[in-house]
Amino acid sequence: MIEKFRAHHIICTSLYEGKGYSGAFCENMTAIVNRLRSNPDERLILVAEPDMICRNCPNRTEDGKCSHNDNRVVEKDRRVMRRLELQKNTVYSYREMCRHARSHMTEEVFMENCGKCDWRKQGLCRYEDLIAQLDACINASSD
Numbered sequence: 001m002i003e004k005f006r007a008h009h010i011i012c013t014s015l016y017e018g019k020g021y022s023g024a025f026c027e028n029m030t031a032i033v034n035r036l037r038s039n040p041d042e043r044l045i046l047v048a049e050p051d052m053i054c055r056n057c058p059n060r061t062e063d064g065k066c067s068h069n070d071n072r073v074v075e076k077d078r079r080v081m082r083r084l085e086l087q088k089n090t091v092y093s094y095r096e097m098c099r100h101a102r103s104h105m106t107e108e109v110f111m112e113n114c115g116k117c118d119w120r121k122q123g124l125c126r127y128e129d130l131i132a133q134l135d136a137c138i139n140a141s142s143d
Helices: 009-015 023-038 070-084 094-104 107-114 127-139
Strands: 003-006 043-047 091-093
Touching (some): 009 094, 009 127, 043 094, 070 094, 107 127
Antiparallel strands (some): 043 091
16 A cells, blocks of 8 residues: 655655654654665655654644644645655655655755744754755665
8 A cells, every 4th residue: 555645744754863742653753764764665645634644643633634734734745845846646756755855955945844843943953964864865775
């Protein structure tokens, strides 16, 4: 089964270091990040809606929406797709998404999408680290 993957999570999974909203969220996110990093050729369907990472997010409502102004998050996904030249509801490998991000990500694009994010404000996400992680993804061997 091909799983859903939010566009802005290309950035989040690249920069993830084990911190998150809750224990259940971190467990799920850590498993997904480890899986994608060890198999960057895994195929995912790119969406602008809750995905496999959102599954254990404490900000997810009973009807599957985001309690933190879902429209803002959906708009972030759409903006990432536009800026990285990716298409909604299209299947890509994680590595292909990283290639698009590496080709189109500038510091301006990073700040446009991550400038107001709490994780970046806490010093957990830096543009330079994103570029290094995208390069690692692109050059990773698949298991």
